[in-house]
Amino acid sequence: MIEERFDAIVVGAGPSGNAAAYTMAKAGLKVLQLERGEYPGSKNVQGAILYADALEKIIPDFREDAPLERHIIEQRLWTMDEKSYVGMHYRSEDFNEERPNRYTILRAQFDKWFSSKVREAGAILLCETTVTELIRDGAGKVTGVRTDRDGGTALADIVILGEGVNGLVGQRSGLRPELQPDSVALAVKEMHFLPREVIESRFNLKGNEGVVIEAMGTITDGMTGTGFLYTNQESVSVGIGCIVSDFAESGKTAYGLLEAFKNHPSIKPLLENSECKEYAAHLIPEGGYHSIPELYGDGWLVVGDAGQFVNAVHREGSNLAMTTGRIAGETVIALKHRGAAMSKANLAAYKRTLDETFVMKDLKKYKRIPALLHRNKQLFGLYPRLLTAAAQTWFRVDGVDKRSKENAILRSFRKGRTLSGLIGDAFKLARAWR
Ligand SMILES: Cc1cc2nc3c(=O)[nH]c(=O)nc-3n(C[C@H](O)[C@H](O)[C@H](O)COP(=O)(O)OP(=O)(O)OC[C@H]3O[C@@H](n4cnc5c(N)ncnc54)[C@H](O)[C@@H]3O)c2cc1C
Structure with missing residues (x-):
């Protein structure tokens, strides 16, 4: 496909791949980025909240021309039953700051913009190109990729996999297990x-x-x-x-x-x-810390959703994707500058650096949460109903005295869940949250 050899090949043009490609291209590395979509963002889905901090560390002046929708001044957290919700709202004028902290975005526009920055920095982007497998040398080191284009191979010192949640290239190449339902x-x-x-x-x-x-x-x-x-x-x-x-x-x-x-x-x-x-x-x-696959090996690194980097508790994903992409790029740059090989031993620096960031610290902190939520479905049915019913009992003015209301609320919790069940749930939640 492409005769020349690259310093790095990046698979995927989502936030993780773009962050990695931008960081390396900006530092003067020869970068080839491959994206299966018609254009970057054409296949990508997000809510979407953009967390400014992660992008600011890559493109400090992104606010000048990035397609941003609204900066968020109010966060609402709702626990709902069929007819009501109990909510916690936080709204602050402080969020009307000069450099807002969170924005809503539309991914199709945002990814296109980010990709334009990647190309301006010097990376070559090929869209409508699906990477089908990794190429290895006799010693098993990854040396490039095969694609669905005619004669479509490309070679590089390192391949960074920012292919998203399915991670099919990594899976087919035996770098990671199949995604678990x-x-x-x-x-x-x-x-x-x-x-x-x-x-x-x-x-x-x-x-x-x-x-x-x-x-x-x-x-x-x-x-x-x-x-x-x-x-x-x-x-x-x-x-x-x-x-x-x-x-x-x-x-x-x-x-x-x-x-x-x-x-x-x-x-x-x-x-x-x-x-x-x-x-x-x-x-x-959403498997969290325990589902993170191998992140590096001889000639390869994994970034973003492909590495399961999503903090489901705080609904953060794109910022983890951009941070892992940036750090992967910086790891490669540092090795290049030292003239060091892209070996598994040298690329271990990527994981060591990540361990010191919010990415790994947060995922580690919540490592018990995915299993807890999976095994305790009362958190999604019984407790929301008890909470909303308690709120109604409390707020309805109906001639019943307040102590009787308090007792009724306590009774409803005891009836819905035994005392040992309530204490057990509180203990499990507190333990998982630590
Ligand atoms: C409904 C929803 C809501 C979300 N809301 C939020 C939110 O509000 N805030 C937040 O921070 N995160 C949110 N996330 C998570 C966030 O979208 C992801 O964490 C983020 O997109 C991960 O970026 P990525 O670059 O790793 O993967 P992706 O964005 O999935 O990008 C991967 C790219 O690789 C390409 N690709 C895949 N395979 C190949 C291949 N073999 N060859 C070439 N290209 C390939 C894909 O086409 C794609 O462009 C949400 C996710 C969903 C689904």
Whole structure:
């Protein structure tokens, strides 16, 4: 395909691949990036919240021309039952800062923009090119990739796999095990278009301010998962996702859940009179720390979703993708400058550096959460119902004295779950959260 040899080949032009390719190209390395989509972002799905910090470390002045929708000034966390929600809202004028911390984005536009920066930095991008397998030398070192193009091979000192959650190239090449249905979520998302002024009045916003809602509870019908609703400039993104093995066991469909979520009495008014123009489905790696595969070897590194780098508790993924991509790029640059080989021993520096960042620290902190959520479905049904019922008992003024109300709430919890069950759940949650 391409005769010349590259310093690095990057598979994928999502946030992780773009971060790696940009970092290396900017430092003067010869980089080839391969993307199976028609253009970067054409196949990518995200909520989407962009966390500025991770991108700022790669492109400090990104705010000048990146396609950003709204900066988030209000975060809502909802625990829902069929008719109500109990919410925690945090809104602050501090988020109207000069360099906002979080933005909503549209991935198709954002990925195209990021890719233009990668190409400006000097990397060569080939779209509509699927990497099919890795090429190895006699000693097993990865020396390049084979693609679906005619005679499509390319050679490099290192191959960085930023191929996303499916990780088929890594899997086929024996670098990682098959994706497990209990450690990956299937999420569906729709874009609902509304006039800008309607969004602003409906969500109490001005200018480019934005609101995001993260929701859990009976909306996932007893399965492990969450829903979301994010405001963009002239649209609202609404979606829901659950662990794949839960869908398989229950026979429920993601689209069915989304329909019910959109029709929830607390969500429906927020979408009223909107026009749905886009529908997308995608997997999210949610297995956490214990599902992280081998991240490096002779001639290869893994970044982003392909390395299972998603913090499902905080709904962070793209920032972990960009951070791992950047650090992979910096590791390669450092080895190049030293004239060192891209050997497994030398590339171990990538993992050592990652261990000192929020990426590994956070995933390690929450290492027990995925199993806890998977095995304790009462967190998605029973507790949301108890909480919303307690709120109703508490707020309804009906001539019942407050002590009797408190007792009724306690009784409802004891009835819903035994005392030992309640204590056990509190203990498990506290232990997993440490
Ligand atoms: C519904 C949903 C909501 C989300 N919301 C958020 C959010 O609000 N905030 C957040 O930070 N994260 C969110 N995430 C997670 C986030 O989208 C991912 O963590 C992030 O996209 C990972 O980036 P990546 O570059 O590793 O993978 P991807 O973005 O998946 O990019 C991989 C790229 O590789 C290409 N590719 C794959 N295989 C090959 C191949 N063999 N050859 C060539 N190219 C290939 C793909 O076409 C794709 O462009 C969400 C995910 C979903 C599904």
